[in-house]
Amino acid sequence: MTKELIWEAGRRTVRMESDAVAALENRINGDFQRACEMIMQCRGRTIVTGMGKSGHIGRKMAATLASTGTPSFFVHPGEASHGDLGMITRDDVVIAISNSGSSSEVLTLLPLLKRLGIPLISMAGKTDSPLAQAAEVNLDISVETEACPLNLAPTSSTTVTLVMGDALAVALLEARGFTAEDFAFSHPGGALGRRLLLKVEDVMHAGDELPQVTPATRLSQALLEMTSKGFGMTIVANGEGELLGVFTDGDLRRVIDQKVELDKATMGEVMSRRPKTVSTDTLAAEALRIMEDFKITALVVEDKTHHPLGVLHMHDILRAGVI
Incomplete structure (x- = not known):
């Protein structure tokens, strides 16, 4: 490949993912508000789950929520079916991520979550998918096409999911009145914690x-x-x-x-x-x-x-x- 082709591939990727993120703004609506209210009303923790690349994004989402005032952690759906489901309680709320809305490992958990009466928020790219239909509310993370030229590798879709997760975390942070000092208490070992806590x-x-x-x-x-x-x-x-x-x-x-x-x-x-x-x-x-x-x-x-x-x-x- 020539230098020009390499540059164009990189710029095209940035452009496509930027357009996909821009389309999210119109999806900050009643469903988004309802998801925030469900998490605010939760007496337990916010459990995030997802397979593959969705799982990687889910881990980051859980970490961001936890550091901004919403107790949260990630549970691998495959491990949940083999004992880790015991980490989830009736007081929790679950955010399940699947672009297709059909990940078998995630769908396997749905009957058990329903039986326990655990509220479910889905983040799916297909609103008619089994996951989206089973959830109390679905946050639409659909994209027109992936930035991958084969339209196969999760690229635009994972970026959109990440941004939607950040939007949730920030909205909840502001709703809770979370302060810089609160943030520092969850980061005591870093330079930020020292700046905000040391007297x-x-x-x-x-x-x-x-x-x-x-x-x-x-x-x-x-x-x-x-x-x-x-x-x-x-x-x-x-x-x-x-x-x-x-x-x-x-x-x-x-x-x-x-x-x-x-x-x-x-x-x-x-x-x-x-x-x-x-x-x-x-x-x-x-x-x-x-x-x-x-x-x-x-x-x-x-x-x-x-x-x-x-x-x-x-x-x-x-x-x-x-x-």
Whole structure:
């Protein structure tokens, strides 16, 4: 094949599958609404099943539903006939996928699902198929033709099925009021979970690690405190422990340029007032944004009465994987 023929085959596939997906929009109708209502009313889990390529799509669909607030898992129809049907309870709802609507392994399950009174949603490409006729509601996933030039390999049909599954998941997500924090709780091990769940209190330094001096402390002594704690800054607080200001490496460069005498100047004279602060329940990702916006590397963590509780350094956030 020439380069041009290869490019054309790829572009034709994209074009055909795109057209098939576009045709789905008119099928988001009463049947789609009814399917969503059935899943919302389900007291158990949403069980997805399908054979072959439909099964592969079904696994992804179940995973998407589960991660967006709809408890779900995939059951292989062949295995269901040999014991795995026990994974399905009367409180569940089943989504059965078959483009032809005639997959024998899926049809074998129908009498058992009916006997248990389990609601059935079908995703079939033929509305007069046995599967579609047996279901309480059918979501039409038909396509005019597969992108495969032989019109045999599931291509456009699996893409349409995948998109219909995503449409279900998103509609249910919005209906449930599912939030970004809810999503993060189901993804605690990833970068997303760290960004949405990790708070300042989880990574800040407190107690003896906190660099702190008083307004009367000589600059030379404050530098020793900064060096020993290693944050490139120190908090300045009064006798009642209230935050008055900070002194940073940047402030040190400024006072050196001004020829300030290190042994005579006090922190009350050289500190920066009104420092940037955060609370313990601030998201670490938000703290990082503040640091980036103001081009600083550390933040003071304070309580509601403006008493310093800790210090947060940019390196702590980066080490925690919040990027």
